Amino acid sequence: MSLIFGAIGPKHEEIPRVLNRMYGGLRHIPHENFQTLSRERAGFGHLLTYNTPEALFEKQPVYLEEEQVLMTSEARLDNRVAIARQCGVRVHPELTDGELISRAWKKWGRECVHHLQGDWSFAVYDERERELFVARDPHGYTAVYYYQDGESLMFSSSPKAIFAVEGYRKRVNMRHFLGMLLLWPDRDSQAYEELGIVPPAHTLCFKNGNVKLSRYWFPENIALRKYKDPRDYAEELREIFIEAVRTRLRSHKPVASMLSGGLDSGSVSVMAARLLKQEGKELNTFSHVPRFREELKEQPGRRLLDETPQIMSTVRHAGNIVPVLLDSAHISPVAGFIEAVEKLEICFHGAGNAFWIMDLPGEVARRGYGALLTGEMGNATISYPGITYLLPWHHPAIRSSFKGLVKHLAKPLMLRYFQGYYDRKPDGLLSYLERSFVHPHIREKAVADIRKNKRGFNRYYPDVAAGMLHLLDVGGNMRCQFGQLIGDESGVEFRDPTGDINVIEYCLSIPNEVFFDDSLKGKQVLKNMMHGYLPDDVLYSNRKGLQASDLLYRTLDDAHGVEDVLNRIGTHPGVSEVLDLPRLQAEWAEIRQTGAAPVMRMQMFLKTLMFGYFLSRD
Helix, strand or coil, X not given: CCEEEEEEXXXXXXXXXXXXXXXXXXXXXXXXXXXXXXXXXXXXXXXXXXXXXHHHHCCCCEEECCCCEEEEEEEXXXXXXXXXXXXXXXXXXXXXXXXXXXXXXXXXXXXXXXXXXXXXXXXXXECCCCEEEEEECCCCCCCCEEEEEXXXXXXXXXXXXHHCCCCCCCCECHHHHHXXXXXXXXXXXXXXXXXXXXXXXXXXXXXXXXXXXXXXXXXXXXXXXXXXXCHHHHHHHHHHHHHHHHHCXXXXXXXXXXXXCCCHXXXXXXXXXXXXXXXXXXXXXXXXXXXXXXXXXXXXXXXXXXXXXXXXXXXXXXXXXXXXXXXXXXXXXXXXXXXXXXXXXXXXXXXXXXXXXXXXXXXXXXXXXXXXXXXXXXXXXXXXXXXXXXXXXXXXXXXXXXXXXXXXXXXXXXXXXXXXXXXXXXXCHHHHHHCCCECHHHHHHHHHHHHHHCCCCCCCCCCHHHHHHHHHCCCCCHHHHHHHHHHHHHCCEEECHHHCHHHHHHHHCCCHHXXXXXXXXXXXXXXHHCEXXXXXXXXXXXXXXXXXXXXHHHHHCCHHHHHHHHHXXXXXXHHHCCECHHHHHHHHHHHHHHCCCCHHHHHHHHHHHHHHHHHHCC
């Protein structure tokens, strides 16, 4: 995806210098061209990436003389034909998405955000009103950051342009940092002080030194649809989903797809392979697989520790797929999170997955692909399981036993009024915090806060849409901006059909009972939708895969890397104020001595190392 940036407020003669500094922070990001345009009180910049065939003809920023506005955008519009028709223009090979957004602005003004579909963001500076308007799509892999300095404001798709601004001091936001470390990040803050973000489904207005954020998409208001035959939902959703995949295959460079042994990426890949076959093209899929397979064979449990058989089953069943299996043997977990911190300049919860998260898109780019299909949002859309306790008590499977009926009636009451019971369970939030490696005084404060506010892992949802929306985190989903960050650095555009706005809105309209069969097995909408498309051993499997299942062995194989980070953070005064270093060091000693640790414990250990490394860079 292309990048946009701009500055509002500096004196006219200073604007080109500010834009050049901002471009300096972005220069390393893969792009084909860049251009800037300055006016009296505003200047915009655009890093052009050839993400679609039409992008080769993109020329931005632009000044609209009649409207007296400066404008720039980055986009992959999925409803190009509809927008063109409504704006009275003919679709042709040189009609860019930027031109369509400009025309949409001329026709609808700020209301154009309700007409654009796809992954997009744009900025408009109205010279007559001296007002900046920035908008971002509802739920795509996009981001727009900003920094206000009195009467001036700088914005960019990448925070690195902001970091390059003269006068900006890059200081860690400890409130956000601790929230991320303890699983409860403040969605209204970023990793660094004075760095703002336009959330998904929001607009920003800047005028007279004041910033105003407004949300424009409200999927919680979508009404349920009622069909007699449950199969009708699956058939309609299948058509919407196929179209979501089809629009994301429009690319200047070839498109690849992530593929695990699960349902979401499998559904995306299968449909993409079928569509590409019609064009005489093959689909290359990229899968993360374990490196230490023999060691995993000795591990008990219900989770799939090596999804290779399921991946290959999907490949054989679908046809027209060329699989690439990556074991990322050349990059250790520690090297992975160090690369992530240095390139992305953030921390994230899944530090133990950083090695393959950084390796996979890099390999995709090295092989010449420009876009990567994912299924990240599928858990909240196409493969949503439904909510058992919201089913009516007279459901055949529920009233078949008195014990089952009592449990069914009691669970929503327990979730609603006795959250503390779930927090105290071995897999609850309090247990997670008490086992964490944060400094004791921070740990005690967090535990007290959880007990007071009762905000654990388990939540009560009044309806099925509330459960979906919680997973989607509309207006605050960090996966959206993370996809933008890693896509920028790797030069690969992430695209997720399971997060398509039409897919999301349709799934939110499905009644809860449709997600279940007569025996209370969930995910029935997807199972009906993908019956015959995915192999039965994948579609009807009761076992879930486990990412980075050989994390213990990978970490032990790089003991020197772990100890280097422990030594580094052990001598940094700021780290010892936040982390419980003696406990962290004791944990590593036990792991080395026993050669054993559950994957989730390893994830917590490596996450803490990552956060310590991040702090030690200051």
